Amino acid sequence: EAQVTQNPRYLITVTGKKLTVTCSQNMNHEYMSWYRQDPGLGLRQIYYSMNVEVTDKGDVPEGYKVSRKEKRNFPLILESPSPNQTSLYFCASRSLAGGQADTQYFGPGTRLTVL
Amino acid sequence: ILNVEQSPQSLHVQEGDSTNFTCSFPSSNFYALHWYRWETAKSPEALFVMTLNGDEKKKGRISATLNTKEGYSYLYIKGSQPEDSATYLCAFYGSARQLTFGSGTQLTVLP
Numbered sequence: 001e002a003q004v005t006q007n008p009r010y011l012i013t014v015t016g017k018k019l020t021v022t023c024s025q026n027m028n029h030e031y032m033s034w035y036r037q038d039p040g041l042g043l044r045q046i047y048y049s050m051n052v053e054v055t056d057k058g059d060v061p062e063g064y065k066v067s068r069k070e071k072r073n074f075p076l077i078l079e080s081p082s083p084n085q086t087s088l089y090f091c092a093s094r095s096l097a098g099g100q101a102d103t104q105y106f107g108p109g110t111r112l113t114v115l
Numbered sequence: 116i117l118n119v120e121q122s123p124q125s126l127h128v129q130e131g132d133s134t135n136f137t138c139s140f141p142s143s144n145f146y147a148l149h150w151y152r153w154e155t156a157k158s159p160e161a162l163f164v165m166t167l168n169g170d171e172k173k174k175g176r177i178s179a180t181l182n183t184k185e186g187y188s189y190l191y192i193k194g195s196q197p198e199d200s201a202t203y204l205c206a207f208y209g210s211a212r213q214l215t216f217g218s219g220t221q222l223t224v225l226p
Contacts, residue, residue: 004158035216040124042218043159043204050212058213090158096212101147103161104206104214 002027004107006091012113013081021076021110023091029105030096032074033058034066036087037109043090049074050096081114088112117141119207121217128195129225135191136220138205142186147208150179150190153219154201162190162203195224 004025013019025032033048035058045058049068063085065077074093078085091107120139128134140148147166151159163172168183176193192199202221206214 033214040218043216045213045215048213099146101164101166103149103164104151106158106160108158 002105004091004093004105006089006107006110008110009108010111012115014115015082016080019078019081019112021078021089021091021112023074023076023107024072025074025091025093025105026072027093027095027105028071029093030071032068032091032093033104034064034074034076035090035092036060036085037090038087046076046089081112083114086112086114117207117209117215119205119215119217121203121205121220123220124218125221125223127223127225130196132195132224133191133193134195134222135189136203136222138188138190138217140186140188140205140207140215140217141209142184144210145183145186145207146210146212148181148183148188149206149208149214150188151204151206152201153204159204190220192222195222197224197226200224 007022030051034046035043044060047066049055089110092104094104095102150162153159163179165181170181172179178191181188202219204219206216
């Protein structure tokens with residue numbers, strides 16, 4: 001089954017404790033992306049990657065890091081989480097082969113609370 | 116940052132009513148307009164991808180139109196059912212090859 005998986009699904013942590021949210025896709029998609037969703041603000045892009053070893057900042061990259069060492073994985077790293085990073089996070093992937101017509105597939109979401 | 120706006124922000128309709136909502140986006144550097152359906156506690160799922168001015172797409176009771184010259188798309192739901200309750204997101208795909216999402220229209224269909 002084609003899917004995007006994220007782990008963990010729920011996480012409560014404390015300020016300053018480094019954490020990683022994993023994301024994996026099994027569709028051989030070139031493009032992967034991380035979003036955060038906050039009430040009234042919609043989906044805002046944090047980072048994206050067009051291919052292995054190619055990453056770039058989205059609209060709200062501050063406080064986050066990513067890496068793309070393998071095509072299927074795109075972890076999101078919070079080196080020193082702060083309460084304003086409490087949010088719902090989505091990983092997504094899509095093929096770049098079809099250009100604008102390719103739909104994006106989303107993971108199930110990770111609910112992060114930073115105390 | 117591109118401006119993609121959706122209206123209304125939320126909507127309550129009675130079962131059986133037809134409804135529609137709007138997505139406004141930049142009319143320049145347009146490549147495609149995506150619509151997604153996002154149910155509570157689930158992840159967004161693609162409904163339509165629209166690329167040509169005048170495009171009309173249909174999936175069951177849901178349809179969408181596209182006007183790239185004036186920068187808007189309408190999503191229509193005919194005979195709304197409680198299972199249509201969800202947030203409907205549009206996303207603009209431009210020359211930067213990124214999807215910029217609107218903040219969504221939250222639809223609640225009352226039985």
